[in-house]
Amino acid sequence: MESRIRRFFLMALAPWLGAAGLYAPAPALCAEGEQVIKPEIERREVREVDIDTEDFEVGAFAGAMNVENFGTNFVYGARLAYHVTEYIFVEGAYGHTSTSKTSFEKLSGSAQLLEDKDRDLDYYNVSFGLNILPGESFIGEKWAFTTDFFLIGGAGSTSFAGEDEFTWNVGAGYKVLLNDWLAVRIDGRDHVFDVNVLGKSETQHNLEFTGGISIFF
Amino acid sequence: MLLLCCWLVAGGARAELFGNPFAADEPVELRVADPYIELHTGPGRGYPVFHVEERDATIEVLKRKTDWFKVRTRSGKEGWVARKQLVRTLTPAGERPEVRDASKKEFSFHRWEGGLLGGDFDSSDVLTIYGGFFPTANVSIELSASKIFASSSDADMANISLLMHPFPQWRVSPFVSLGTGVIRTNPKSTLVQESDRTDQIAHAGVGVRVYLARRFIFRAQYRNHVIFQSTNDNEEINEWKAGFAVFF
Numbered sequence: 243m244e245s246r247i248r249r250f251f252l253m254a255l256a257p258w259l260g261a262a263g264l265y266a267p268a269p270a271l272c273a274e275g276e277q278v279i280k281p282e283i284e285r286r287e288v289r290e291v292d293i294d295t296e297d298f299e300v301g302a303f304a305g306a307m308n309v310e311n312f313g314t315n316f317v318y319g320a321r322l323a324y325h326v327t328e329y330i331f332v333e334g335a336y337g338h339t340s341t342s343k344t345s346f347e348k349l350s351g352s353a354q355l356l357e358d359k360d361r362d363l364d365y366y367n368v369s370f371g372l373n374i375l376p377g378e379s380f381i382g383e384k385w386a387f388t389t390d391f392f393l394i395g396g397a398g399s400t401s402f403a404g405e406d407e408f409t410w411n412v413g414a415g416y417k418v419l420l421n422d423w424l425a426v427r428i429d430g431r432d433h434v435f436d437v438n439v440l441g442k443s444e445t446q447h448n449l450e451f452t453g454g455i456s457i458f459f
Numbered sequence: 460m461l462l463l464c465c466w467l468v469a470g471g472a473r474a475e476l477f478g479n480p481f482a483a484d485e486p487v488e489l490r491v492a493d494p495y496i497e498l499h500t501g502p503g504r505g506y507p508v509f510h511v512e513e514r515d516a517t518i519e520v521l522k523r524k525t526d527w528f529k530v531r532t533r534s535g536k537e538g539w540v541a542r543k544q545l546v547r548t549l550t551p552a553g554e555r556p557e558v559r560d561a562s563k564k565e566f567s568f569h570r571w572e573g574g575l576l577g578g579d580f581d582s583s584d585v586l587t588i589y590g591g592f593f594p595t596a597n598v599s600i601e602l603s604a605s606k607i608f609a610s611s612s613d614a615d616m617a618n619i620s621l622l623m624h625p626f627p628q629w630r631v632s633p634f635v636s637l638g639t640g641v642i643r644t645n646p647k648s649t650l651v652q653e654s655d656r657t658d659q660i661a662h663a664g665v666g667v668r669v670y671l672a673r674r675f676i677f678r679a680q681y682r683n684h685v686i687f688q689s690t691n692d693n694e695e696i697n698e699w700k701a702g703f704a705v706f707f
Contacts, residue, residue, distance in 0.1 A: 293487060294521075296523065297524060326673060327526065327673055328525045328526065328527060334588075368575045376501060376503045397577060408608040422522065438647070
């Protein structure tokens with residue numbers, strides 16, 4: 243009882259004494275009845291190695307890709323991403339599509355601009371992605387999924403019509419994480435490259451829309 | 460395809476070094492030392508805080524995504540905690556947990572690096588991806604794949620290089636490189652009917668790597684290539700490139 247009164251008295255005085263430089267809160271007061279070290283606990287270091295990191299994302303995608311003059315066709319591919327921070331990721335992708343005949347080829351009947359083997363289009367690229375709108379989506383009352391809306395752009399190479407062309411790509415996408423390691427995503431991308439089919443080089447914009455799944459590891 | 464292979468190799472090796480597939484078997488437990496820590500619904504600042512765990516509560520660390528850690532509380536709630544808050548918890552031994560952070564110190568010495576460079580190869584556009592391994596802070600071994608887009612032909616180039624970094628502790632770290640490889644030239648089919656040609660190539664070069672922030676590096680370099688052609692005269696080519704890389 244006596245110590246409690248003394249303590250109360252000291253606490254009331256503390257601001258005044260503190261201002262005068264005479265009193266600093268005594269550790270003995272705070273530590274009363276507390277045991278700082280618990281010796282019965284087994285000592286174990288927590289090191290980074292013990293924690294599983296999941297910064298890589300691997301996935302497959304499929305959808306439709308329009309190649310200017312050569313129709314819209316099925317496209318598929320694979321991608322691998324490294325998430326550098328919560329906002330930025332670096333992604334490598336490979337895609338393949340087989341283009342169809344141009345309107346000119348269809349109308350003329352026999353004329354062929356490209357050999358069959360040159361109609362396949364393969365692209366690969368490295369892009370930087372920026373997660374700009376992180377959030378959550380709700381399905382009913384029970385389900386909430388974390389989501390990301392991202393912008394993405396980069397450079398790469400496209401093999402088409404027997405040539406390899408330097409290609410820029412720019413687009414956006416939306417990713418829904420079903421759980422920690424599985425995500426579904428939709429992507430819209432514009433692949434810009436110069437094509438030289440008729441002896442004259444022209445810049446083409448080729449739009450691609452895909453859906454895919456990816457796994458974090 | 461080559462690009463994807465490089466990424467996969469880098470990824471696999473990294474998982475071996477830093478990931479532990481058995482991490483879940485032996486949970487990492489920490490004690491909250493600050494007045495409270497916040498649990499977010501997702502691994503990012505934008506995701507809302509849905510739970511607060513108070514001082515002295517025990518949390519179990521399940522996994523890491525970038526700078527966020529998934530934790531489980533005693534009551535079974537699972538959420539994401541920022542690195543900044545997690546490093547202020549205590550281990551059962553009463554010490555701060557050891558958590559890797561991307562910093563300038565890591566820039567001076569890391570094991571793996573990968574990046575994308577673009578530039579000029581004898582007046583043509585060139586695009587390069589590379590992956591590097593650092594056995595020590597001063598030496599790195601690099602594999603690179605390049606695509607050269609010229610008006611009359613395309614070329615693919617693969618190189619293996621040895622880089623010396625005399626001042627790895629500097630923010631702007633210079634390097635010299637020596638290497639060899641192959642270059643395959645494919646004349647454009649619509650212009651000339653010529654067959655592909657593969658030649659050996661060697662280079663010497665200089666450059667700088669600049670630490671930007673987090674895991675990012677800016678890199679610029681010059682290389683002087685010599686192409687050993689089947690005809691007697693060797694061709695010399697100047698290449699200037701710049702780009703970005705990440706280390707892990």
